[in-house]
Amino acid sequence: MPAYEKFCSKLAMGIKASDIRELLALIKHRRDVISFAGGIPDPKLFPKSELADISREVILKYGDEALQYSETKGLIELREILSDFMRRVKGIQADPEDILVSTGSQQALDIVARTLIDPGDVVVTENPSYLAAIGSFKMAGARLVGVEMDDNGMDTQKLEEKLKALKKNGERVKFIYTIPVGHNPAGTSLTLDRKKHILELAEEHDVLIVEDDPYSYIIYEDGVDSTSLKSMDKYDRVIYLSTVSKILAPGLRIGWIVSPRDLTRRFELVKQYLDLHSPTLTQFIVAEAIKKGLIDRMVKVATPYYKSKRDAMLSAMEDYLPDYAHFTRPIGGLFVFVWVNKEGFNTTKMLETAITKYKIAYVPGANFFVDGTGFNTMRINFSYPSHDEIYEGVRRLARLIKGE
Amino acid sequence: MPAYEKFCSKLAMGIKASDIRELLALIKHRRDVISFAGGIPDPKLFPKSELADISREVILKYGDEALQYSETKGLIELREILSDFMRRVKGIQADPEDILVSTGSQQALDIVARTLIDPGDVVVTENPSYLAAIGSFKMAGARLVGVEMDDNGMDTQKLEEKLKALKKNGERVKFIYTIPVGHNPAGTSLTLDRKKHILELAEEHDVLIVEDDPYSYIIYEDGVDSTSLKSMDKYDRVIYLSTVSKILAPGLRIGWIVSPRDLTRRFELVKQYLDLHSPTLTQFIVAEAIKKGLIDRMVKVATPYYKSKRDAMLSAMEDYLPDYAHFTRPIGGLFVFVWVNKEGFNTTKMLETAITKYKIAYVPGANFFVDGTGFNTMRINFSYPSHDEIYEGVRRLARLIKGE
Structure with a gap:
């Protein structure tokens, strides 16, 4: 048997198997551990019988096409429906020709990375940012520069400083990556002023913006801003990514990119070598589901459902966590982020004890930081656990934090 | 509006939009043109009503999982079923842990490319080879070295010479890429002796083999060899790729990789950043379809069906094509490859005339050659056109070749 490592690319050897991932994989089958580590929707919300009927129907009705190879860009029917959906719900004007269907949002990230990033290019992200x-971005060779966040998301004054400093150093910044609403992991949302500021800065410094928006379709509070940067994109600098994973079902793996036409064409050329096209069948299913109002109905149901879990989480945290633990109050998304302001507190080192002794799991925040900090933070999911688990889990978490 | 090109990576700018693709896209809606340019299965063969029932069932029965996020490697149920399927049909011994489910075979190629190829590494392929x-491979930065083919596929004597020459030059060869049965585009299949020779050469020269096998499950002749290299892989050097695209339905986008465990782990780490996982729903559908014998039944039906189309194609070519046109006689796959031994004959330049004047389309062979040759060749598909179209189309093709 040959030694396989020597056949592997530098890129592949650069990806480390994560200990955390291994630890968290172990708890899957442990019923005694309450996990806040996930990031997945509650399957109770999946419209199973409707989707069962739709998938049967689309195969019977359109099987010749639904089971066949299809266009790299995505089915024109789906792109038209997504165009209409975004206009109606988010005020985003997107011609179907400016939309590319991707195999989940993750592929959209990979397409953007490979189309835009040369090794050594800088990508500016929130710090912390979304792990995948x-x-x-790293796999494409990007150098990541993180911008500090507060309870309103990325601090755009700091963003401005970073962009200036990068320019001064002659660095090539390709884009600013942001999750404007219901940030993963930080649980924050940008104010309207900050969104405007980011758009102005992108124009001023001649960089693009990648807006990752899986969450803004489900908002837990009235009167808060959840405008998409793309809908305010007068400079044509925003590449908008979204997905049906949180508003219908992640197992369909359907996401999409809205971008200026010149980029959409490039994305399409890259995607043909990634997977030729996204599954025709699940594209048909999503198109039918939107047409039949399934996503609108799911959003109506999911909003109060997740809100009540978020409320339970915040209320449990208020009740149980010590004062030196700060947490965000998300208006969307699936996560609360916790900062523990206690000397030497290290959530990465502590995870094994958390699981074995306190029977509680979370994702150590350091994983999300691009600058090697964040060891006193953790990401807490509230979409998956039940109300009881939320209360009991936070009680255990409080004991862990206090070292009781 | 910014100039977007400056934001694009070298990799993306290196992918050229193909004129041929554009030309061929145009004929989609022209009913007067007979197209041999496709490479897609005949949708008449899709088991639509069975798949409609299966997809409804899996959502109703397993919806909580089938619509949810799932493991990057692929559903364990599907991997177990694929392991059993390959053992039974191809004599391939693959532990489910050595299988990774991909979003079609195309993603498998991309995963292999990104995991193994550093810019400048050599990949040895048949010449011509599969376009995508x-x-x-090119997108990952590979330098492609092509090996001459004859009616029995890759000439392994020439392969040996190339490997020696590459070694002498100190080139780093990562793997030999081969489509052993029903070659796309060449329509050839390797003899058993050549397969043995390739395996020996891989061991001797310490390189891997990537065996791309979408076609060997449907064989048009008795008594011919369609053994998989993987089933003979005593040196553990073969990475085996296959797909349900030709034996069930391409629109599901389910392929898989069998590889030595150390590589499977690397592939998994890379895939998590490509699309997190392949669609859970279509994985469930494929697992159910294999379990219910749907693929076995489809192979039974598809074999005589495609065989009769292949026979029609070969008989029409014998009847109509001039002596100086040589063509292959495929025992599997979807293509016949034609060499026209006529001074200055250029199928690339001729395509537009073929479409507009002769109302016939094909893929110019030069696209498949890695060394800039092959202008006197063309790829002819027989799986999609009807018998009548095959006869009439070849008649037109003959007139085109003869310049009548």
Whole structure:
């Protein structure tokens, strides 16, 4: 048997298997551990019988096409429906020709990374940022520069400083990556002013913006801003990514990119070598589901459902966590982020004890930071656990934090 | 509006939009043109009503999982079923842990490319070779070295010479890429002796083999060899790729890789940043379809069906094509390859005339050659056109070749 490592690319050897991932994989089958580590929708919300009927129907009715190879860009029917959907719900004007269907949002990130990033290029992200986006960008050779966040998301004054400093150093910045609403992992949302500021800065510094928006379709509070940067994109600098994973079902793996036409064409050329096209069948299913109002109905049901879980989480945290633990109050998304302001507190080192002794799991925040900090933070999911688990889990978490 | 080109990576700018693709896209809606340019299965063969029932059932029965996020490697149920399927049909011994489910075979090619190829590494391929594999390998920075083919596929004597010459030059060869049965585009299949020779050469020269096998499950002749290299892989050097695209339905986008465990782990780490996982729903559908014998039944039906189309194609070519046109006689796959031994004959330049004047389309062979040759060749598909179209189309093709 040959030694296989020598056949592997530098890129592949650069991806480390994560200990955390291994640890968290172990708890899957442990019923005694309450996990806040996931990031997945509650399957109770999946419209199973409707989707069962739709998938049967589309195969019977359109099987010749639904089971066949299809266009790299995505089915024109789906792109038209997505165009209409985004206009109606988010005020985003997108011609179907400016939309590319991707195999989940993750592929959209990879397509963007490979189309835009040359090794050594800088990508500016929130710090912390989404783990799998960081992974895709790094795999393309990006150097990541993180911008500090507060309870309103990325601090755009700091963003401005970073962009200036990068320009001064002659660095090539390709884009600013942001999750404007219901940030993963930080649980924050940008204010309207900050969104405007980011758009102005992108124009001023001649960089693009990649807006990752899986969450803004489900908002837990009235009167808060959840405008998409793309809908305000007067400079044509925003590449918008979204997905049906949180508003219908992730197992269909359907996401999409809205971008200026010149980029959409490039994305399409790259995608043909990635997977030729996304599954025709699940594209047909999503198109039918939107047409039949299934997503609108799911959003109506999911909003109060997740809101009540979020409320339970916040209320449990208020009740149980010590004062030196700060947490965000998300208006969307699936996560609360916790900062523990206690000397030497290290959530990465502590995870094994958390699981074995306190029977509680979370994702150590350091994983999400691009600058090697964040060891006193953790990401807490509230979409998956039940109300009881939320209360009991936070009680255990409080004991862990206090070292009781 | 910014100039977007400056934001694009070298990799993306290196992918050229193909004129041929554009030309061929145009004929989609022209009913007067007979197209041999496709490479897609005949949708008449799709088991639509069975798949409609299966997809409804899996959502109703397993919806909580089938619509949810799932493992990057692929559903364990599907991997177990694929392991059993390959053992039974192809004599391939693959532990489910050595299988990774991909979003079609195209993604498998991309995963292999990104995991193994560093820019400048050599990949040895048949010349001509599969267009989208060439594309994936090039995108990873590979330098492609082609090996001459004859009616029995890759000439392994020439392969040996190339490997020696490459070694002498100190080139780093990562793998030999081969489509052993029903070659796309060449329509050839390797003899058993050549397969043995390739395996020996891989061991001797310490390189891997990537065996791309979408076609060997449907064989048109008795008594011919369609053994998989993987089933003879005593040196553990073969990475085996296959797909349900030709034996069930391409629109599901389910392929898979069998590889030595150390590589499977690397493939998994890379895939998590490509699309997280392949669609859970279509994985469930494929697992159910294999379990219910749907693929076995489809192979039974598809074999005589495609065989009769192949026979029609070969008989029409014998009847109509001039002596100086040589063509292959495929025992599997979807293509016949034609060499026209006529001074200055250029199928690339001729395509537009073929479409507009002769109302016939094909893929110019030069696209498949890695060394800039092959202008006197063309790829002819027989799986999609009807018998009548095959006869009439070849008649037109003959007139085109003879310049009548």
